[in-house]
Every structure is written in structure tokens, then in C-alpha cells.
Amino acid sequence: MNRTILIATEKPFAGKAIKRVQKIVRNANGFDLKLLERYNGNELKDSIKEVEALVVRSDKVPGEVIKSAKKLRIVVRAGAGYDNIDIESASRNKVVVMNTPGQNSNGVAELAFGLMLGLIRRKYLGGPGSELKGKSIGLHGFGHIGKCMAQIAKGFNMKVYAYDPYVSGNVMKGFEVKECKSAEELYKKVNFVSLNIPVNEETERSINYKLLSKMKKRAVLVNTARKDLIDEKGLMRVMKEREEFMYASDIAPKWKVELEEKFPMRTLFTSKKMGAQTVEANMNSVVAAVNQIINFFEKGDTTFQVNN
Numbered sequence: 001m002n003r004t005i006l007i008a009t010e011k012p013f014a015g016k017a018i019k020r021v022q023k024i025v026r027n028a029n030g031f032d033l034k035l036l037e038r039y040n041g042n043e044l045k046d047s048i049k050e051v052e053a054l055v056v057r058s059d060k061v062p063g064e065v066i067k068s069a070k071k072l073r074i075v076v077r078a079g080a081g082y083d084n085i086d087i088e089s090a091s092r093n094k095v096v097v098m099n100t101p102g103q104n105s106n107g108v109a110e111l112a113f114g115l116m117l118g119l120i121r122r123k124y125l126g127g128p129g130s131e132l133k134g135k136s137i138g139l140h141g142f143g144h145i146g147k148c149m150a151q152i153a154k155g156f157n158m159k160v161y162a163y164d165p166y167v168s169g170n171v172m173k174g175f176e177v178k179e180c181k182s183a184e185e186l187y188k189k190v191n192f193v194s195l196n197i198p199v200n201e202e203t204e205r206s207i208n209y210k211l212l213s214k215m216k217k218r219a220v221l222v223n224t225a226r227k228d229l230i231d232e233k234g235l236m237r238v239m240k241e242r243e244e245f246m247y248a249s250d251i252a253p254k255w256k257v258e259l260e261e262k263f264p265m266r267t268l269f270t271s272k273k274m275g276a277q278t279v280e281a282n283m284n285s286v287v288a289a290v291n292q293i294i295n296f297f298e299k300g301d302t303t304f305q306v307n308n
């Protein structure tokens, strides 16, 4: 009997990307593909019951859903951050969890620059803005997205610094990036900071008042990572105290409306999370996810597994 792969996305992949994976699944023997798009939470619980494999984006996959999916063997987060999946419950229920690292990084990195430019070009309203050339950027996190950003930043003739306790200075050197030994050092040094780190116990609300107040005059913070990295009270305090501090993000903070009303030229938010919303990023990550699932069942390949 065929195994079913369910792609469940509240924010659907581009049609072209879906067509590609439909073809991959047709050509692989022994698999069926099922789609669940623009759904609400309960529908996932129903649809997952009969499937062996699940592909999601930022969709929440809580423990109760995993527990109810008796045939489920693997969940692949088509993307980088897997904070939306109950990893412990997956491990308890012997469900393998994977992500697809690097597949959507360029889309996220390009959006971060788009947001930076939007702010310093004063939202394209015609007033005089400023340029990226000659300015410094601090990459908080030097994984796949940080590396893409470093390459793009060089094209803008920016000076690039990075802080990442999990990446060696030699790797940074290879990208002509100067290493900072602490977040404080990075935030003090640069004109722009881009957050490129996952949210977890260590990083949650770590971008706080103390850190942000170290940033230079007219500093810009760009968050294309996760909402919960930011201590929003601290951010609001900095925005109120410093008339030149700017914040841009594609993840709406709790006080988005208030921030936009009070500081219209110092904030820039997209209508939804959209770093990975490009045809290219969609294509790369869903194709990788489906291939990983097929390889898992056919060859026992567990590359990119993130749980034990």
C-alpha cells in the first residue's frame, strides 16, 4: 500500500512548487500526495490521521496532533526554524523531525535588505534618505541566512561583522566577515543589526533594552527571524527614548499598530511573515522536504533530523 505525504500549509507554497513535488511523488514508487492549504488548526488533526509523512511551514504541530497521528513516521519543516513543532512529543512518539536548512535563506536575506532600504529611503515617499554603502552591518547569527547576508552586504560595499557563539571565527573570515566575541560588542559597533538566530530557551526575549540601548545613533534593527526573540517592552522603551532608532520586521510585534502610529517613519512592517515567500524559496524547500521524506522511507536516510 502507498504511503501518504501530507503537505499542510496555512500559507500555501507557490503553485509551481506544488506542481514540481506532485511530479516527484508520481515518479517515486509507493507514495501519494495530499494537500491541506489555508486550513484552521482542527483540520490538521483530522487530516493527519491517515498519513505517514507530514510537510509544514510555520504551521503549528502540537503534541496532541502528533499523538493522534498513529501512522505518522516523519515531519519535515520545509524551512529553517522548527520551533512550531513539539519536538519532545515527536521523539516520545518515535516520529522523526527534520528541517531543510539553507533552502529558503536567500529569500529571507534579500527581504532583510529590502526592509533596511525601505527604512533608510524613508519608505520611498520621496524625502532624502541615506545609503548602505560604507555603513556597517552586524549579523547576529552566522548560519545560512547570515552567510547570504554577508555576500549581499559586500555588494553594497558595507563593512560586515558577525556574532555567533556556534560558528568559528575562521568560517567568518572565509566570508571576509569580522568576528565579534559578544552580542554587546556587535550591537555597539554597527549601524544595522540583522537577527538571524532561532528562538529557543537561550535566545527568547534576549534582544532587550540593555542590548538595544547599546546601538549607535540612527541604528536600524531588522528582524526577519522570530517575534519572540524581542523583549517588546524593551523595544518600545528604546523607540520612545531615542528619536532616531529604527525597527523593521516581517513579523508583527504585539504593539505593531501603536509603533506604526507613534513612529511611522522609524518602523516598517510587512503585512505578513514573508521572508521565505518567493517562488525560489518555496520551490527549494518543499522539493527538499519531499525528497528527504522519500529518502527516509527508501534508504533510511535521516540527514537533517533535528530530534533524537
Ligand code: 3PG
Residues within 6 Å of the ligand: 011, 057, 058, 059, 078, 079, 080, 081, 082, 104, 225, 273, 274, 275, 276, 277
Ligand atoms: C523559516 O524558519 O524557514 C522561515 O522563518 C520561513 O518560514 P515560513 O515557511 O513560514 O515562511
